[in-house]
Amino acid sequence: MxxxxxxxxxxxxxxxxxxxxxxxxxxxxxxxxxxxxxxxxxxxxxxxxxxxxxxxxxxxxxxxxxxxxxxxxxxxYAAPKEEKGYRLVISLLIIVGFWTAATAFYIYSMMYKSINAWTLFIWPVPLSFAIMYRFNIKWGKKWLGLVCSSGFCWTLLAAFYLQFLSYNFWLLFVVGIPIQAALVLWWIVVVKYKK
Missing domain, CATH: 1.10.260.40 (lambda repressor-like DNA-binding domains)
Known part of the structure; x- marks a missing residue:
């Protein structure tokens, strides 16, 4: 040959x-x-x-x-562990850790403080997107990075809005528009022109 x-x-x-x-x-x-x-x-x-x-x-x-x-x-040759499955499990374990901590703090606040701290469940959402973005940079696809960073941006803004709901900061979401535009432009530069 x-x-x-x-x-x-x-x-x-x-x-x-x-x-x-x-x-x-x-x-x-x-x-x-x-x-x-x-x-x-x-x-x-x-x-x-x-x-x-x-x-x-x-x-x-x-x-x-x-x-x-x-x-x-x-x-x-058989690999000792499936790489993608291993990566997914690591990501999911960290995300589940955030949600477990939020649940524990919620139960504590309900039992000992007698307050309804439902906003504790808001903050793990942007944190979950941040972890997915971090692991995606290391192991994932570039287009998924755009989805994760966009999800982080909008859920972080939503978390601030819901945390301070009584102040009615709805204009906070206007800040997300230029951030989203910047993320899309960044993705275009990185994926399309960086070859």
């Missing part, structure tokens, strides 16, 4: 094992998705510096790319 075809098969299998698209791999390597496609078709081979970066990215040795049948060995 030609060297180009061996490298192509191994790159393709590594990328698919991480469940990445060609575009996602290209972004991590600072290449275009057309370059990844070219390598996976066997029409060319990445340079040594790029192969080293890919070896580090996929946690394989450099010779993996030029070894015939290495992609078949990868198929037989």
């Amino acid at each position: 030609e060297l180009e075809k061996i490298v192509a098969a191994n790159i393709t299998e590594l990328r698919k094992s991480k469940q990445w698209t060609q575009l996602e791999l290209a972004e991590k390597l600072n290449y275009s998705d057309k370059s990844i496609s070219k390598w996976e078709r066997g029409d060319g081979i990445p340079d040594l510096k790029t192969l080293c970066k890919m070896a580090e990215l996929f946690s394989v040795s450099l010779d993996f790319f030029v070894t015939d049948g290495a992609s078949e060995q990868l198929k037989k």
